[in-house]
Amino acid sequence: MAKYVELANQIKEQIQNNVWQVGTKLPSLRKQTELSGLSLMTAMNAYQLLESQGWVVSHSRSGYVVAPPVQDVAALFPKQHLHETESVDINDFVFDILQASRKNTVTNFGFAYPEANLYPQNQVNKSLVRAARKITTSHDLDNFPPGNETLRHIIAKRYAAQGVNIHPDEIVITAGALEALNLSLQSVTKAGDWVIVESPCFYGALQSLERLNLRALSVNTHPTEGIDLKDLETALQTHQVKACWLMTNFQNPLGFSLSDDKKRRLVKLLQQYNVYLIEDDVYNELYYGATKPLPAKAFDDSGIVLHCASFSKSLVAGFRIGWVAAGSRALQIQKIQLMSTLSTSAPVQLTLADYLSTRHYERHLRLLRRKLEQRKFQIWQLLRSHLPKDVQVNYSSGGYFIWVALPAHVNATELYKMAISDDISIAPGEMFATTQQFQHCFRMNASLQATDSVVRAIERLGMLIRQLL
Amino acid sequence: MAKYVELANQIKEQIQNNVWQVGTKLPSLRKQTELSGLSLMTAMNAYQLLESQGWVVSHSRSGYVVAPPVQDVAALFPKQHLHETESVDINDFVFDILQASRKNTVTNFGFAYPEANLYPQNQVNKSLVRAARKITTSHDLDNFPPGNETLRHIIAKRYAAQGVNIHPDEIVITAGALEALNLSLQSVTKAGDWVIVESPCFYGALQSLERLNLRALSVNTHPTEGIDLKDLETALQTHQVKACWLMTNFQNPLGFSLSDDKKRRLVKLLQQYNVYLIEDDVYNELYYGATKPLPAKAFDDSGIVLHCASFSKSLVAGFRIGWVAAGSRALQIQKIQLMSTLSTSAPVQLTLADYLSTRHYERHLRLLRRKLEQRKFQIWQLLRSHLPKDVQVNYSSGGYFIWVALPAHVNATELYKMAISDDISIAPGEMFATTQQFQHCFRMNASLQATDSVVRAIERLGMLIRQLL
Structure with missing residues (x-):
C-alpha cells in the first residue's frame, strides 16, 4: 500500500473515532509532515485522496476540514435506480x-x-455604455444567429485555454443557458422520445421535458460521485433513448463534479448508444480549486456533446446571454432559434464582447x-x-x-x-x-x-x- | 343612390375606360368639387369609398392615385378555400x-x-447609455416575467390612447413579437391540434406550427379584404380548431387591414366556437392615414384574443423586445417563458422604458x-x-x-x-x-x-x- 493511502486510512479511522470531528480542521500539510515524518507530497496526496472520497473538504483559508459523513x-x-415518467x-x-x-x-x-x-455591475455597466455609444443599425443583422462574432471568438478562446478545441462557428449565442439547453434538446428529439435525466436534477431539465412533451427516464445520481454509469447503461439498453441531460460540474442541486475519467467513460458510453449529451455546465467557472474543471465535451471526438453554458451565474444575471457549443447540431439549433426567439439582443451581446475583451473578467x-x-x-x-x-x-x-x-x-x-x-x-x-x-x-x-x-x-x-x- | 356613391361609380367607370390610368393622380378633392359641383364632404366620401374598394390608394403627398386592378x-x-396540412x-x-x-x-x-x-439609432443609444448608468443588480429580478413594470404601464397607456382597455398585468414582455406569438400559441394548444392560418400568411406562423407539431388549416385570404369569414366558419365547423393566427393590420405579405366591422365579426365568430385568436399586429404603428388601426383585441370582451406586437418594426430591430396582451393566458404564458428563455434582457427593457418616456417616439x-x-x-x-x-x-x-x-x-x-x-x-x-x-x-x-x-x-x-x- 502506498504511504499516502496508509496515511489516508489512518486519518479516516481517526475521523470515524471522532478524533477529528466534523467541521474541524485537519492539521495543516506542514504540520502533518512534522507529525507523521512523511514528505509534503505524501501528505498532500493523502489529503487529496480523502477529499476525493468525501471525508474532508478543502477550503483555501482553513485548509482541509472534516466533512459530514457523506x-x-x-x-x-x-435506491430507485431507474424511474419512468411518461408525462x-x-x-x-x-x-x-x-x-x-x-x-x-x-x-x-x-x-x-x-x-x-457578487456581480460586478459597475464594470459591466461601463461596457454597456461603451457598447451603446458605438451601436449602429447594422449590428442588428450582425448579431443574428449564430450571434456576435467577437463574442463567439472570445468563448472559443476560453475553451482553448482549457485545451478544448471548439470552432467559433459551432457556438450559437442564446438567451441564457436555458434557451441553449432547450434548443439543444429540441434539436435532437421529437415529442414522445425518452430523455435521461439525473435524479435529483436541475428542475429546468424537467420543465424542458414537460414543455417538449418528452418522456423522462430518471437515473439515480450519487451526492458525491454523480450518475452511476451501470444504471445509465441499463437505461440505454432498455429504452430507446435520444438524449441525456446532465450537469457535469457542481451539479445542481447536489454540488458534485464528475471526475475526468468518469466524463470520458460517460461520453464513450453515450457514443456507443448513439445518444446525444446535453451538457449543462453553467457553474463551471465557480470552482474553488486551482483549475477549471473540464467539460465532458473535452472528451467528445464525435460531436454528440452539446455543451451549454452562460454568463448568468458568473458575471451578470439579467443580460440573458448564454451559448451552446453544438458541434454538428449548430446549424439545426440556429434554425430553431430563428423560429422561436429569432435572436439574442444585440446591445447585450456587444456589451459582453466589450467586457470580456478587458482583463476585468478574470480578476472578477x-x-x-x-x-x-x-x-x-x-x-x-x-x-x-x-x-x-x-x-x-x-x-x-x-x-x-x-x-x-x-x-x-x-x-x-x-x-x-x-x-x-x-x-x-x-x-x-x-x-x-x-x-x-x-x-x-x-x-x-x-x-x-x-x-x-x-x-x-x-x-x-x-x-x-x-x-x- | 347617395351622391358620393354616384360620383364613385362615375370615377370607377372612367378608370375602367382608361380615362384615369393606373398610377396617375385623381383630381384633388378641391379640384373635384369644382369639376362636379359637389361638396367637399361628398367628394371625400367618394374617394374613400373608392379606396376601400381598392380602386385608388391614398398618398399624403400625391393625393389619391389610381391603383392597379386588385x-x-x-x-x-x-380559390382553394381550405387546405389541411398534417405536418x-x-x-x-x-x-x-x-x-x-x-x-x-x-x-x-x-x-x-x-x-x-429608418431607425432612430442615436436616440435609442442615448437611452441605452442612460439606462446603463442606473442599472443595479436588483433590476435583474425586477425585469423577470412579466417584465419591466414601467414598460408594461407605457404599453398599457398606448392601448388606452386608442380606447383599448388593457391592464398592465395582462401584458408579458417577450423576446420580440416572435416569442410572444410562439408562447401564445403554445399556451393554448398541444401537439396535433388544428390551428387556422391565412393563406398566404407570415412564414413565422408556419414555422411556429412546425416547431410545435401543430396541424395547419389554411384559409384563403383576399388581397384587400382579408380572410373570408364564411370560409373561416366552415373551417371552424368542420375541424376541432384550437387557435387562429391572423394578422389584422397591414398583413404580411399582402398588406391589407381588416375593417373594424370585420374585426368585430371575426372575434364574435371565434368566441362562438371557443377558439383563441393569436393576433399578430407588429405593423400597427405603420399606418399612413390619420389614425392607428384598432386591433381585433379591441372588440374582445371575453379574453380570447392574445394581442402580440413589438418595437422591432417601428423603433429598433436588434433589441428583441415585444409583448403579448394575453388576457386570461398571461400567467400561463409567463410560466412557459420561465422555462424556455426565462426572461427578456434587463438592460434593453430599461432602455425602452426610458426611450418611451421621452417624446421622441411619437415624433419618430x-x-x-x-x-x-x-x-x-x-x-x-x-x-x-x-x-x-x-x-x-x-x-x-x-x-x-x-x-x-x-x-x-x-x-x-x-x-x-x-x-x-x-x-x-x-x-x-x-x-x-x-x-x-x-x-x-x-x-x-x-x-x-x-x-x-x-x-x-x-x-x-x-x-x-x-x-x-
Whole structure:
C-alpha cells in the first residue's frame, strides 16, 4: 500500500473515532509532515485522496476540514435506480415556488442565482455604455444567429485555454443557458422520445421535458460521485433513448463534479448508444480549486456533446446571454432559434464582447470564487450549528448550493411552506425530481453573505425543522 | 343612390375606360368639387369609398392615385378555400432563403425589417447609455416575467390612447413579437391540434406550427379584404380548431387591414366556437392615414384574443423586445417563458422604458410613417415601370410590403434563385403558404430608399422576369 493511502486510512479511522470531528480542521500539510515524518507530497496526496472520497473538504483559508459523513447522505437516498415518467408535470409547482420567493423581503435561500452583490455591475455597466455609444443599425443583422462574432471568438478562446478545441462557428449565442439547453434538446428529439435525466436534477431539465412533451427516464445520481454509469447503461439498453441531460460540474442541486475519467467513460458510453449529451455546465467557472474543471465535451471526438453554458451565474444575471457549443447540431439549433426567439439582443451581446475583451473578467472571477467559497463554508457551518444533528448537510468544493437532507419522514415542502410564511425561501427537493424520493431534502443557496438576518433565518429554519421532527 | 356613391361609380367607370390610368393622380378633392359641383364632404366620401374598394390608394403627398386592378390580383389566386396540412415542413426552406440574403452586398427586397436607416439609432443609444448608468443588480429580478413594470404601464397607456382597455398585468414582455406569438400559441394548444392560418400568411406562423407539431388549416385570404369569414366558419365547423393566427393590420405579405366591422365579426365568430385568436399586429404603428388601426383585441370582451406586437418594426430591430396582451393566458404564458428563455434582457427593457418616456417616439413614428409611405409609393412606381405589364403589383396603405404576382405559370422561387445570384433578394411566395398556390408570387420590401442601386436592382428583376416569361 502506498504511504499516502496508509496515511489516508489512518486519518479516516481517526475521523470515524471522532478524533477529528466534523467541521474541524485537519492539521495543516506542514504540520502533518512534522507529525507523521512523511514528505509534503505524501501528505498532500493523502489529503487529496480523502477529499476525493468525501471525508474532508478543502477550503483555501482553513485548509482541509472534516466533512459530514457523506456515506450517510447517500444512504438516505432510496435506491430507485431507474424511474419512468411518461408525462412530466412539474412546471406549475416550480413556478409557484419561484414566484413566492420574489418578494424583496424574503431571505432567498431558494434562489438559483448568486447573491446580487457578487456581480460586478459597475464594470459591466461601463461596457454597456461603451457598447451603446458605438451601436449602429447594422449590428442588428450582425448579431443574428449564430450571434456576435467577437463574442463567439472570445468563448472559443476560453475553451482553448482549457485545451478544448471548439470552432467559433459551432457556438450559437442564446438567451441564457436555458434557451441553449432547450434548443439543444429540441434539436435532437421529437415529442414522445425518452430523455435521461439525473435524479435529483436541475428542475429546468424537467420543465424542458414537460414543455417538449418528452418522456423522462430518471437515473439515480450519487451526492458525491454523480450518475452511476451501470444504471445509465441499463437505461440505454432498455429504452430507446435520444438524449441525456446532465450537469457535469457542481451539479445542481447536489454540488458534485464528475471526475475526468468518469466524463470520458460517460461520453464513450453515450457514443456507443448513439445518444446525444446535453451538457449543462453553467457553474463551471465557480470552482474553488486551482483549475477549471473540464467539460465532458473535452472528451467528445464525435460531436454528440452539446455543451451549454452562460454568463448568468458568473458575471451578470439579467443580460440573458448564454451559448451552446453544438458541434454538428449548430446549424439545426440556429434554425430553431430563428423560429422561436429569432435572436439574442444585440446591445447585450456587444456589451459582453466589450467586457470580456478587458482583463476585468478574470480578476472578477478570482474574487467571486474566493467569496463564494468563504460564504458557502460559512453557511455550511451555520447550518451545521443551527439545524438538528440528524439533518445531513452536504458540502461540495464549487458552486454555491448546499443540499440538505432531513430525516426521511420529514417533508421539506411542508418546511418550505412554513418558512415562506416567515419570509424565508428554500428550494424543496420535490422541485428536482419526477419522483417523491427527495421530499425530505431541500437546496440552500449558500452565496448569501452571513448577515445577522441571514443567521437569524437559519436559526429560524432550525426551529421550524424541530417543529416538524 | 347617395351622391358620393354616384360620383364613385362615375370615377370607377372612367378608370375602367382608361380615362384615369393606373398610377396617375385623381383630381384633388378641391379640384373635384369644382369639376362636379359637389361638396367637399361628398367628394371625400367618394374617394374613400373608392379606396376601400381598392380602386385608388391614398398618398399624403400625391393625393389619391389610381391603383392597379386588385380584382385581377384576387382572380389570380386559386380559390382553394381550405387546405389541411398534417405536418408543416417549411423551416429549412425559409432558413436557406434568409441566410442567403444576409450578405452585405445583397439588395435585400426579401428582408422582413424596415431598412436600417429608418431607425432612430442615436436616440435609442442615448437611452441605452442612460439606462446603463442606473442599472443595479436588483433590476435583474425586477425585469423577470412579466417584465419591466414601467414598460408594461407605457404599453398599457398606448392601448388606452386608442380606447383599448388593457391592464398592465395582462401584458408579458417577450423576446420580440416572435416569442410572444410562439408562447401564445403554445399556451393554448398541444401537439396535433388544428390551428387556422391565412393563406398566404407570415412564414413565422408556419414555422411556429412546425416547431410545435401543430396541424395547419389554411384559409384563403383576399388581397384587400382579408380572410373570408364564411370560409373561416366552415373551417371552424368542420375541424376541432384550437387557435387562429391572423394578422389584422397591414398583413404580411399582402398588406391589407381588416375593417373594424370585420374585426368585430371575426372575434364574435371565434368566441362562438371557443377558439383563441393569436393576433399578430407588429405593423400597427405603420399606418399612413390619420389614425392607428384598432386591433381585433379591441372588440374582445371575453379574453380570447392574445394581442402580440413589438418595437422591432417601428423603433429598433436588434433589441428583441415585444409583448403579448394575453388576457386570461398571461400567467400561463409567463410560466412557459420561465422555462424556455426565462426572461427578456434587463438592460434593453430599461432602455425602452426610458426611450418611451421621452417624446421622441411619437415624433419618430410620424417621420417613419411619412418616409415609409413615400418609399413604398416610389418602389411601387418603379416596379410598375420596370416589370412586364402582365405582372400584378399590389399596393396597400400601410406597412412596407408589396406583393407581386407573376403570370400563373412563372415560378417565383426560380426568380429568387436567379436574382440571388445577382445579389438581389426577394421573398418568394412559397415561403408564405403550406400549398403551392403562391409559387408565382413574391414579396418585396418597399422600405428601401430608391437609390441608384435599388433602381438598377428593380430593372434587373424586370429583365429576369422577362427571361422567365
